[in-house]
Amino acid sequence: MEGRREGPDGGPRTRRVLDADYPARLRELSSPPDPLFLTGRWDHPGPHVAIVGSRSATEDGLDVARELAAALSARGVAIVSGLARGIDAAAHEGALGAGGLTGAVLGTSLDEIYPPEHAGLHQSIARSLGLMSEIPPGAHASRNTFAARNRMVAAMADVVVVVQGAAGSGAMITAQEAARMGRPVAALPWDSRDPLGEAPHELIRSGRATLVRNAADVLELIGIGDTAPRRVAPTHSLPLHLAPHEDALLRALRERPLPLDQLAASAQLTASEVSVALIGLELQNLARRLPGGVAQRTARARRERSTAI
Secondary structure, three states: OOOEEEEOOOHHHHHEEOOOOOHHHHHHHOOOOEEEEEEOOOOOOEEEEEEEEOOOHHHHHHHHHHHHHHHHHHHOEEEEEEEOOOOOHHHHHHHHHOOOEEEEEEOOOOOOOOOOOHHHHHHHHHHHOEEEEEEOOOOOHHHHHHHHHHHHHHHHOOOEEOOOOOOOHHHHHHHHHHHHHHHHHHOOOOOOOOOOHHHHHHHOOOOOEEOOOOOOHHHHHHHOOOOOOOOOOOOOOOOOOOOOOHHHHHHOOOOOEEEHHHHHHHHHOOOHHHHHHHHHHHHHOOEEEEEHHHHHHOOOHHHHHHHHH
């Protein structure tokens, strides 16, 4: 068909809405992007889940997005998001780290990498499920193009999961588009005082989203039973010399103080193992024990973790 371009290496290509290999999910939009510019496979036969949320997510929010994406990937789910900072990037990283498929819908053209620090992630996603955009090569993005891509994220998903977001955030737009198309919307609960819990809490309170706690709840929304899931390899490891129990405990620690018994359960360690591991982490300035039987990650641990991802 006229207007189709395809690189000799299977790189960026153009598809019109009437092309046989145009993504069928996008045809459900009232105004499908035509032409569409894309790279990658975009041929995953299984379910797709969009994980979206704030660009300024908390460390806990990033952890949840990565872990949720990794667990869903282990069940054969492709993860879709928008390659933005924060929750989007964490979701892509979680899927890739688990060896799963992930695709990004861009608010820029395929030849523009934004944000620039996502150059490596951009390339990894292009080799995975792929990238897509309705912005022609060479054209400049705007605030409107980023908002418009949210409808494509919603269209490509069987379920949209909102992890974190302030009131009026782009994640709310994606959720509204999903609801308009009859796609289920899910949201995670947070501390009632957390400003980034506003979007998911409002969606849940208004009945526009189902409260989900983990991958099993999301799978239930798309009709996939939760038989025993495969064990997912960690999505990142710290470039530190840690004993196994120290590494397990450090992965369980968060920026907010958590009770030692909760950390023991999360890290699958005994109370005595947690006590010994915590001493080792404290000596390396990676953890801090606080009064009241709680502990938290230090700033150094957060920096090391960020560098390793």
